[in-house]
Amino acid sequence: MKNGENNTVNPDTPETNRNLHTATMEILTYPNKFLSEPTHPVKNIDGELQNMIERMAVTMYQAPGIGLAAIQVGINQSFLIYDVSPPDSERSLQVLVNPRIVSKEGTTISEEEGCLSVPDFRADVKRAASILVEGFDRNEKPFRMEAQGLLAVVLQHEIDHLNGILFIDRISALKRGIYKRKVKKNLKNT
Numbered sequence: 001m002k003n004g005e006n007n008t009v010n011p012d013t014p015e016t017n018r019n020l021h022t023a024t025m026e027i028l029t030y031p032n033k034f035l036s037e038p039t040h041p042v043k044n045i046d047g048e049l050q051n052m053i054e055r056m057a058v059t060m061y062q063a064p065g066i067g068l069a070a071i072q073v074g075i076n077q078s079f080l081i082y083d084v085s086p087p088d089s090e091r092s093l094q095v096l097v098n099p100r101i102v103s104k105e106g107t108t109i110s111e112e113e114g115c116l117s118v119p120d121f122r123a124d125v126k127r128a129a130s131i132l133v134e135g136f137d138r139n140e141k142p143f144r145m146e147a148q149g150l151l152a153v154v155l156q157h158e159i160d161h162l163n164g165i166l167f168i169d170r171i172s173a174l175k176r177g178i179y180k181r182k183v184k185k186n187l188k189n190t
């Protein structure tokens with residue numbers, strides 16, 4: 001998920017500059033078909049996975065974004081990272097492996113939602129106000145977490161990605177049509 005416009009993280013810190021050029025991953029964008037294929041569960045939380053998590057983190061902070069699902073960087077496995085800590089506070093990278101939403105409550109409108117895989121477009125999206133998520137952390141420890149507010153929206157957005165769903169799939173056909181036409185036009189001009 002993309003940062004809010006006036007909520008941008010400064011990517012120009014020593015931490016993210018480390019191995020920046022070798023470590024960042026290409027973020028796939030709509031209409032890449034890969035983004036609409038559901039991912040497979042992670043079988044082993046091994047060194048390879050930890051390595052991918054590190055590279056995804058660099059990619060997310062550099063974008064800048066507050067959430068990134070593995071599918072967005074071409075990995076068809078069910079894990080995601082996020083960091084919803086305020087821009088001027090310490091970073092707090094979180095990793096969810098094989099996450100699933102076990103219950104939802106209420107509705108909220110996530111205003112001007114954006115996505116690193118859907119460039120130059122934002123829309124209001126109807127989301128559950130509160131969710132209960134289960135899965136594993138990067139140390140293979142099972143977790144169960146209740147989320148509200150921004151965190152609930154970010155997790156719904158990223159877990160949607162793992163199921164092959166983009167936020168534009170959750171808006172009206174009319175609004176989606178506007179974006180699709182824009183993308184088609186841009187593709188023609190390149």
Ligand SMILES: [Zn+2]
Pocket residue numbers: 001002114115116117157161
């Ligand atoms: Zn996204």
